[in-house]
Amino acid sequence: MKRYYFALALLGLASHAFAQSEADALRFSRTQFGGSARTQAIGGATTALGADVGNLSGNPAGLGLFQRSEFTFTPGFGLANTKTSGLGTSVSDERNSLHVANLAVVLANRLPDDDHTSDWRSGALGIGFTRTNDFNTQFRYSGAVDDRASVYQRFREPRIDTTAIFRQYDRDQYYDLDALAYGALITNVRANGEVYIPTALQRAGVITQSGVVTSSGAQTQFDIAYGASYRDKLYLGGALGIVTTRYNETRELTETDADPTTSFNSLTQRDEDQFRGSALNLRIGAIYRLSDWVRLGATVHTPTFGSQTISYTTSLRTTFSPALRLTNNQTTAGENVAIEPGEFSYRLNTPWRASGGVAVVAGKYGFFSGDVEYVDYSSARLQDDPNDDFNDNFDIENQAIEENYRPAVNVRLGAEGRFDVFRVRAGYARYGDPFANSDFDRTQQFFTGGVGLRQKNLFLDLAGVYTKSDRFYQPYTLASDLQPRVQVQNNRFTTTVTLGVQF
Numbered sequence: 116m117k118r119y120y121f122a123l124a125l126l127g128l129a130s131h132a133f134a135q136s137e138a139d140a141l142r143f144s145r146t147q148f149g150g151s152a153r154t155q156a157i158g159g160a161t162t163a164l165g166a167d168v169g170n171l172s173g174n175p176a177g178l179g180l181f182q183r184s185e186f187t188f189t190p191g192f193g194l195a196n197t198k199t200s201g202l203g204t205s206v207s208d209e210r211n212s213l214h215v216a217n218l219a220v221v222l223a224n225r226l227p228d229d230d231h232t233s234d235w236r237s238g239a240l241g242i243g244f245t246r247t248n249d250f251n252t253q254f255r256y257s258g259a260v261d262d263r264a265s266v267y268q269r270f271r272e273p274r275i276d277t278t279a280i281f282r283q284y285d286r287d288q289y290y291d292l293d294a295l296a297y298g299a300l301i302t303n304v305r306a307n308g309e310v311y312i313p314t315a316l317q318r319a320g321v322i323t324q325s326g327v328v329t330s331s332g333a334q335t336q337f338d339i340a341y342g343a344s345y346r347d348k349l350y351l352g353g354a355l356g357i358v359t360t361r362y363n364e365t366r367e368l369t370e371t372d373a374d375p376t377t378s379f380n381s382l383t384q385r386d387e388d389q390f391r392g393s394a395l396n397l398r399i400g401a402i403y404r405l406s407d408w409v410r411l412g413a414t415v416h417t418p419t420f421g422s423q424t425i426s427y428t429t430s431l432r433t434t435f436s437p438a439l440r441l442t443n444n445q446t447t448a449g450e451n452v453a454i455e456p457g458e459f460s461y462r463l464n465t466p467w468r469a470s471g472g473v474a475v476v477a478g479k480y481g482f483f484s485g486d487v488e489y490v491d492y493s494s495a496r497l498q499d500d501p502n503d504d505f506n507d508n509f510d511i512e513n514q515a516i517e518e519n520y521r522p523a524v525n526v527r528l529g530a531e532g533r534f535d536v537f538r539v540r541a542g543y544a545r546y547g548d549p550f551a552n553s554d555f556d557r558t559q560q561f562f563t564g565g566v567g568l569r570q571k572n573l574f575l576d577l578a579g580v581y582t583k584s585d586r587f588y589q590p591y592t593l594a595s596d597l598q599p600r601v602q603v604q605n606n607r608f609t610t611t612v613t614l615g616v617q618f
Contacts, residue, residue: 137515140495141549143360143392143423144465146247146334147582148173148527148544148561150217151189152613156565156578157529158542160484162472163412165350165402168219171241171338174400174414174470175352178239178342181223183617187243189217191611195252199588201601202258202324212251214333216611219243225344238343241354248334249609250362256588256601257325264597265322266370266384267312270296272594277308289454292384295431298452300439301382315439316379318372324599326368326590332361332390340398350402358419360392368590380436380449386429392463394421409475416468422460422500429454460500461509466491479533486527492520492549523547529563538567540578555602559584576613582606 148159154169161169161177168187170177194211225237262268273280273293281304283294293310296302303313312318335358342352364387371381400414430453438446472486495516497509529542542563548556565578588601 137512137519139390140463140465140497140512140516141492141520142362143248143334143390143463144490144492144495145546145549145559147249147546147559149245149247151187151219151615152216152565152576152578152611153531153538153540153567155216155580155609155611156540156542156563156567156576157484157531158527158544158561158563160472160486160527160529160542160544162400162414162470162484162486163402163410163474164472164482164484165342165410165412165474168217168221168241168243169245170342170352171219171243171340171354172245172247172336172356174402174412174472175241175340175354175398176342176350176400176402176412176414178221178223178241178340178352179237179344179350180342180402181221181237181239182225184223184239185219185221185615185617187217187219187613187615189215189611189613191216191246191609193249193251193607193609195605195607197252197254197606198604199254199256199601200604202256202260202599204256204258206255206257208253208255208327210251210253210329212249212331214246214249216246216609217243217613219245234346236344236347238341241338241340241342244335244337246333247336247358249607250330250332250334252605252607253327253329254588254601254603254605255325255327258323258599259321260324260599261597262318262320262322263595264593264599265318265324266368266382266591267301267318267322268593268595269591269598270302271310271312273302273310277304277310280304289452290457291454292429292431295429295452295454299382299431299433299450300435300447301431301433316377316435318374318377318379320374323371323373324369326366328364328366328588330362330364332363334358334360334362342400348404350404352400354398356396356398356419358392358394358396358421360390360394360423362390364388366590378435378437378439380434382434383432384429385432387427389426390423391426392421392423394419394463394465396420396465408477409473412470412472412474414470416470418467418494419465420462422462424458424460426456426458427454428456460502462498462500464496464498466494481530481532483530484528486525488525488527489522490525490549491522493517493522493551495520519551520549521551523549536569538569538576540565540567555585555587557584557586572617574613574615574617576615578611578613580607580609580611582609
């Protein structure tokens with residue numbers, strides 16, 4: 116690779132290009148309700164309800180209300196739509212996915228009604244997995260930004276010293292975005308160490324910027340739970356959850372300039388991140404039957420303790436028109452450089468969760484159920500993994516978690532009407548904004564509904580969940596805080612079908 120200036124002495128050490136952030140801690144802490152189509156159709160409001168496979172990932176005490184053993188299988192289909200604004204142009208996109216939302220078996224054992232040998236009337240062991248987070252989405256953005264708010268300005272503000280840039284360039288092994296910009300011929304360095312944009316590539320005025328962000332994957336929780344009934348009045352339960360995380364994200368940012376007075380034509384930065392993780396949590400819960408009509412429920416979820424492994428890479432591609440002339444009188448139409456693929460591990464502790472609920476059961480006519488959940492997102496913590504060579508105490512990230520996030524209250528409501536063998540269901544859930552200081556509402560809303568059919572030992576349920584949530588996206592940060600901000604409106608429709616058999 117050729118440069119249009121002679122490099123200085125090579126000193127210093129390269130640093131990691133990828134940094135774990137508070138945004139990732141929130142992403143893996145803000146889970147959603149899941150389970151069978153029945154659970155989803157009533158907005159996940161099962162804390163006080165019981166006798167539902169949704170109790171596996173919710174309140175395990177509800178297993179004590181099972182009268183018979185049950186097996187369920189729930190496939191699903193999701194369609195995510197996004198609409199972005201903020202750069203002067205509104206852009207829409209969509210992404211769909213097929214998945215298995217839930218698979219579970221509940222083995223129930225109940226004493227006959229005429230057997231009074233024990234006050235513990237029944238118990239049930241549940242085993243299954245539930246999809247608790249869906250990361251499949253894609254959004255695009257496009258518009259015009261001033262040069263002082265563009266990625267060029269980011270390159271004028273290096274995060275590492277120039278000796279580290281020279282060292283990476285000399286070895287043709289890159290670990291930082293600033294060194295990539297230097298290797299892609301976007302930046303140069305003066306004798307005093309100042310990073311600047313070469314005259315031939317200077318831009319002014321408005322620059323066209325576009326990007327696409329694609330994510331995929333899910334969080335899935337495998338549960339082993341047990342619930343028991345004491346005198347058919349008090350129900351107690353506990354569960355062990357094993358959480359697996361699979362998250363992939365690709366971010367591509369492109370800037371172009373048609374100004375004939377500059378050799379700059381375009382640059383494209385592409386980042387690829389892969390998260391793989393596993394973790395454990397515990398849950399205990401109780402349901403108390405005040406009367407045949409009213410039940411009260413409560414459950415506590417411990418933090419999910421686990422580790423994540425991140426694989427990452429970044430590339431930077433530039434094109435020049437007319438071709439850029441180098442100091443040796445050779446020319447180049449562009450460069451393509453990439454960061455050395457990297458990997459490191461860390462530990463993440465998600466927040467405690469506490470839920471309370473009430474269910475009003477009107478016998479053969481149906482029920483109404485409501486939950487309130489408290490989650491303190493500011494209590495999530497990142498920790499160093501002692502088995503990884505990458506050492507970081509994460510003080511800065513954990514301080515950002517405390518300052519940027521706050522406790523949130525999640526509300527779930529659901530109802531079911533019973534008409535002979537048919538069931539009609541509806542629900543609503545509102546998950547509070549976890550951000551401490553924001554003039555932008557990041558509340559998540561879920562509008563749910565469904566139908567069901569019960570016939571002897573078989574049942575079939577269908578549910579639809581429409582989710583609305585908004586977010587901000589910043590492709591980079593600037594010292595002036597003038598970086599572009601893209602508002603992303605997310606709408607997702609998920610439909611699930613549950614086939615169940617009782618035995």
